[in-house]
Amino acid sequence: MAVADGMGGAPYGGEASRLALAALESFMERHRQPELLTEAVAEANRAVYRESAADRSREGMGTTLTAAMCTGPEGVVAHVGDSRAYLHRPGTLVRVTRDHSVAGEMVASGSLTDAEAANHPQRHVLTRAVGPFARVSVDRELFRLGPGTRLLLCTDGLTAVVEDAALQAVLDREPAGPQAAEALVAAALDRGGPDNITAVIVEWHPPEEPGEDNGR
Secondary structure (H helix, E strand, C coil), X not given: CEEXXXXXXXXXHHHHXXXXXXXXXXXXXXXXXXXXXXXXXXXXXXXXXXXXXXXXXXXXXXXXXXXXXXXXXXXXXXXXXXXXXXXXXXXXXXXXXXXCEHHHHHHHHCCCCHHHHCCCCCCCCECCCECCXXXXXXXXXXXXXXXXXXXXXECHHHHCCCCHHHHHHHHHHCCCHXXXXXXXXXXXXXXXXXXXXCEEEXXXXXXXXXXXXXXX
């Protein structure tokens, strides 16, 4: 599962995100090991960079990329940019990733609070993205799903207008993944939603025992 968001104001952001997702999917179809997810994101970076290097009009194009892969309840997130991953349990929302933006780096260094970062003039200026350079550093985080625990992947079109407390409230209210994703997008639209809004929710359900019929 992955979300990508072309860099705002940069040329061919939509093309960069399309290329990145296609390269990620192609790599993981050949190598389905979660431990190679960071290498898959690195390959996505190379694919976008090669395209921009071959066409000077596309020089500097780039995208965020936040991807997750699960094997049963265990999973890995690989991340570049300011699209986010969260773990949700009823009453709790934990951000798995950190924003690779000017404001996000200031939060990581302790010079800015999350509340201050939400209104910082450089909160959307990325310090790391897929595509602009031949190499990129990819963050990697582990997570575990289970009954009542879900993973949310989303672009900043959601998080820029719906604060974490409101995200949690929507997820607490909507137990079904598809409805929860739709409700998150609706919440962003209700707040003006000036940017592209993407929300993907990942759930894991234990396999049924042989002969078990739970009606689903």
